[in-house]
Amino acid sequence: MTGKFYGIGVGPGAADLLTVRAVNILKAVDVVCIPRSSAEKKSVALTVAQAYIETAEILEVSTPMTRDAAVLDASWNKGAEEIANLLRQGKNVAFITIGDSMLYSTYTYLMKKVQRLVPDVDIVSVPGITSYSASAAYLNLPLAEGAEKFVVIPALDDPSELNTILKIFPNVILMKVAGQFDQIVDVLEKLGKIDKTVYISRLGYAEQFVTYDLRALKNKKLDYLSLIIVKQGGF
Numbered sequence: 194m195t196g197k198f199y200g201i202g203v204g205p206g207a208a209d210l211l212t213v214r215a216v217n218i219l220k221a222v223d224v225v226c227i228p229r230s231s232a233e234k235k236s237v238a239l240t241v242a243q244a245y246i247e248t249a250e251i252l253e254v255s256t257p258m259t260r261d262a263a264v265l266d267a268s269w270n271k272g273a274e275e276i277a278n279l280l281r282q283g284k285n286v287a288f289i290t291i292g293d294s295m296l297y298s299t300y301t302y303l304m305k306k307v308q309r310l311v312p313d314v315d316i317v318s319v320p321g322i323t324s325y326s327a328s329a330a331y332l333n334l335p336l337a338e339g340a341e342k343f344v345v346i347p348a349l350d351d352p353s354e355l356n357t358i359l360k361i362f363p364n365v366i367l368m369k370v371a372g373q374f375d376q377i378v379d380v381l382e383k384l385g386k387i388d389k390t391v392y393i394s395r396l397g398y399a400e401q402f403v404t405y406d407l408r409a410l411k412n413k414k415l416d417y418l419s420l421i422i423v424k425q426g427g428f
């Protein structure tokens with residue numbers, strides 16, 4: 194019998210922000226696959242989920258920090274092959290991922306590849322609390338109220354796009370901001386929105402950091418696990 198493949202969003206960081214479903218699956222599966230980039234000493238997702246992994250074997254799946262499509266595809270293919278072999282042996286396998294499993298996660302690429310390799314596999318994706326939901330809750334900051342729109346934008350190659358985005362959306366979540374942070378701050382300043390902005394990094398981890406003074410972070414090396422919330426209506 195082919196094993197089941199689970200994709201588990203383990204939430205934003207705090208060990209008590211995983212779902213009961215995620216915890217039950219982590220306790221029961223044979224193998225837990227963890228995404229690991231060469232930049233990490235230890236998989237962040239494993240740090241979050243570790244307390245709930247009792248007997249499962251751990252398999253590291255390399256997830257390089259690159260935008261090179263060929264390198265990424267090769268590493269996902271390798272990971273998918275390893276997972277497919279385990280599933281064919283009848284093992285139940287869970288891949289863990291930070292935040293929600295369906296939002297900017299390596300899991301979704303692996304899921305599609307595993308499905309192609311093992312067409313009869315039963316795939317169960319388990320949602321997790323996103324980093325921005327947890328950040329908004331931590332700050333007691335509504336993401337949107339009434340008819341307000343909100344939007345989630347990843348790594349802006351061209352931060353001047355914010356000009357258009359802010360005309361449409363009063364509430365904006367900017368994810369993966371570390372690489373373009375200074376340019377984003379410059380645009381927000383130019384648009385007069387810098388005081389409507391909060392920066393959160395490593396929410397739920399020991400290194401958690403929150404500031405409303407984004408200018409003070411310019412020219413600094415920022416953590417990859419960082420996001421910005423723009424609340425044009427103010428705080």
Ligand SMILES: C[S@@+](CC[C@H](N)C(=O)[O-])C[C@H]1O[C@@H](n2cnc3c(N)ncnc32)[C@H](O)[C@@H]1O
Pocket residue numbers: 205206290291292293294295296297298322323324325367368369370393394395396397398417418419420
């Ligand atoms: C590859 S995406 C993963 C998103 C994740 N699946 C989610 O649902 O939040 C990585 C980005 O998520 C955000 N992020 C994830 N965890 C975070 C945390 N604990 N604190 C702040 N931002 C976080 C950052 O913007 C980071 O660059």
